[in-house]
Every structure is written in structure tokens, then in C-alpha cells.
Amino acid sequence: MKTIKSEGEFRDITGASGTVLVDFFATWCEPCKWLDSILESIDASLPDGSLILKIDSDLYSYLASEYEVRSVPTLLLFVDGKVAWRMNGFKTGPELLEVMETFSRGT
Numbered sequence: 001m002k003t004i005k006s007e008g009e010f011r012d013i014t015g016a017s018g019t020v021l022v023d024f025f026a027t028w029c030e031p032c033k034w035l036d037s038i039l040e041s042i043d044a045s046l047p048d049g050s051l052i053l054k055i056d057s058d059l060y061s062y063l064a065s066e067y068e069v070r071s072v073p074t075l076l077l078f079v080d081g082k083v084a085w086r087m088n089g090f091k092t093g094p095e096l097l098e099v100m101e102t103f104s105r106g107t
Contacts, residue, residue, distance in 0.1 A: 001043045004055040010063060018049040019104040020078040021096070024057045024069045032073045035090040042093040047104040079103050 004010045014020050023039060025032035039052050046052070057064040057072050067076060067083070077085040077099065084103055091099070 001039055001052040001054065004053055004060070007060065007063065010053070010055060010060070013051065013053060014078045015081045017080050018051065019047065019100055021050070021052045021100060022076045022078065023052065023054045024064055024067070024072055024074040024076070025054055026056065026058050026072045029072045031090065035073045035075075038090060038093045038096065042097050045097060047101050050100050050104055077103055 002013075004013075010022075014022060021039075023032075023035065025036070036054075039054075043052055055063065057069055057074075064074075067074075069076075071088050073088070073090055075085075075087045075090070075096075076083050085099060
């Protein structure tokens with residue numbers, strides 16, 4: 001799991017091939033903290049070529065606006081550089097792994 005430090009880093013990673021789950025969060029958001037625990041628990045079990053990115057929606061509000069993030073937490077799944085799935089709120093670890101595995105297989 002990686003926390004984004006710049007817009008360039010965000011665009012480089014999400015624009016590359018592979019499956020990238022992006023967590024738009026805020027430091028003041030309690031549900032974001034719960035989701036962080038879930039993401040940490042699944043990080044080691046991700047499908048090959050998959051990555052979890054965290055991006056602070058307050059620090060990078062223009063990116064949150066660009067991707068129409070209206071509430072936190074919001075998850076976006078990028079597949080080969082394009083948003084393929086999105087969700088507001090959170091799912092359990094097994095549910096998130098299932099989503100990532102499904103999209104990493106291309107189904």
C-alpha cells in the first residue's frame with residue numbers, strides 16, 4: 001500500500017497497465033480509518049500486478065474533483081489506466097479482494 005506524494009506520481013501509477021485500487025480518504029474521517037485497516041489486511045493478498053494507493057482528498061482536492069469524489073472514503077479501481085469500478089463507503093476485505101481479482105482477470 002502506498003500513499004501518493006504528488007499528482008505526477010498519482011498519474012504515473014494509475015495510468016500504467018495493471019490493477020490499481022485508489023482510496024480517496026481524509027485524515028478527519030472515521031470510516032476512512034476503518035477502511036485503512038481493511039486495506040492493510042488485504043495488501044499482502046492482492047492479485048499479481050495489483051496495487052493499493054491512498055490519496056488525501058483534502059491535499060489533492062483537484063484530483064478528487066476531477067474524479068467526482070463527493071464523499072470519503074471513495075474507492076476507484078483503475079484497470080490499465082481507466083476507471084473500471086467505483087464505490088463510496090467500504091466493503092469487507094474479502095469483498096474487495098474479489099472485486100480486484102475479478103478485474104485483474106479481465107472479467
